[in-house]
Amino acid sequence: MKQALVEQIKGRDNLFEKPKNVLQGRVGNFPVYVRQGIDGTAFWKVAVYAKEGSTLPAYQMDSFLTELRSGIKKVTKTSFDGKRIEIVVRNSGKVGLQIREVLDRAVSYLAQNGYVPCCSHCGEEVPVALCSINNAMDFMCDSCYNELCNSLEDNKQELAAKKGNVVTGIVGALLGALLGGVLWVLIYQLGYIAGIAGLVAAVCALKGYEKFGGRINAVGIVVSLVIVAAVIYLAHNVAYALEIKKAVEEVWGMNPSFMDAFRSIPDFRAEFPEINAGYWKDLLIGYALTAVASFATVKTMFQNSTGSYKTGRY
Numbered sequence: 001m002k003q004a005l006v007e008q009i010k011g012r013d014n015l016f017e018k019p020k021n022v023l024q025g026r027v028g029n030f031p032v033y034v035r036q037g038i039d040g041t042a043f044w045k046v047a048v049y050a051k052e053g054s055t056l057p058a059y060q061m062d063s064f065l066t067e068l069r070s071g072i073k074k075v076t077k078t079s080f081d082g083k084r085i086e087i088v089v090r091n092s093g094k095v096g097l098q099i100r101e102v103l104d105r106a107v108s109y110l111a112q113n114g115y116v117p118c119c120s121h122c123g124e125e126v127p128v129a130l131c132s133i134n135n136a137m138d139f140m141c142d143s144c145y146n147e148l149c150n151s152l153e154d155n156k157q158e159l160a161a162k163k164g165n166v167v168t169g170i171v172g173a174l175l176g177a178l179l180g181g182v183l184w185v186l187i188y189q190l191g192y193i194a195g196i197a198g199l200v201a202a203v204c205a206l207k208g209y210e211k212f213g214g215r216i217n218a219v220g221i222v223v224s225l226v227i228v229a230a231v232i233y234l235a236h237n238v239a240y241a242l243e244i245k246k247a248v249e250e251v252w253g254m255n256p257s258f259m260d261a262f263r264s265i266p267d268f269r270a271e272f273p274e275i276n277a278g279y280w281k282d283l284l285i286g287y288a289l290t291a292v293a294s295f296a297t298v299k300t301m302f303q304n305s306t307g308s309y310k311t312g313r314y
């Protein structure tokens with residue numbers, strides 16, 4: 001984090017950067033962190049940990065948050081779940097000063113309305129420390145953090161012990177991918193390259209593998225994606241055969257069967273270079289769209305498949 005920004009945000013409070021790109025500490029009584037780079041680099045997140053105290057707030061939290069959104073331009077989102085306020089701030093030139101203002105307003109609201117600092121999990125008024133669980137930050141007490149780490153570890157052990165069935169998994173992946181394949185053909189009829197159908201194929205194949213096979217691992221993910229690529233290839237050829245059938249009917253007035261049209265695809269591609277070029281172009285763009293669209297899903301499934309996790313305490 002740039003030093004000038006750090007100075008603007010911390011003001012007179014004892015905030016420090018740990019881990020990288022996260023300023024944390026106390027403002028007034030309340031645990032606070034400010035994180036740079038949410039959704040790429042476009043946003044910051046400000047979180048303040050507090051719950052209602054023994055006296056009911058004189059001024060409603062909802063009204064306060066609405067006021068915050070309209071009063072400070074760069075504030076795009078606010079929420080309160082009973083234990084933490086989260087505020088998203090758009091990144092730009094004066095962001096440091098605006099975040100400072102957000103902190104000041106939030107903390108003075110909380111103090112004036114009887115809120116007290118608390119743990120984000122048990123909600124108790126106990127000492128907390130900043131933790132990260134799979135890259136999400138939270139203030140937690142020791143026992144909540146340990147409990148969470150234990151349950152993540154249990155989940156990992158459980159997944160490792162679970163036996164999957166590759167054969168039924170493949171059947172599931174095939175069924176899922178076919179769903180996307182049908183959608184591909186339908187959308188192609190409308191004149192679009194069906195990246196969204198590729199996404200459906202990939203997600204359904206992966207879920208299908210998991211559902212039918214009991215669990216999915218790295219091998220299962222790779223097998224599912226190969227099946228998706230094959231089904232998309234098949235779907236693309238079916239879509240082309242339908243195009244050829246239509247063209248032959250319209251241009252030559254003949255009525256070829258679907259299978260004849262399907263078998264004639266190589267001839268058409270050899271005969272007409274522009275058809276061949278279009279065939280490859282649409283297929284490759286379709287593959288690329290599928291890969292881009294399903295990347296996040298594949299990544300998450302891959303992480304979930306082993307139950308691997310990353311925790312930190314700062």
Ligand SMILES: [Zn+2]
Binds near residue numbers: 122123141142144
């Ligand atoms: Zn706790």
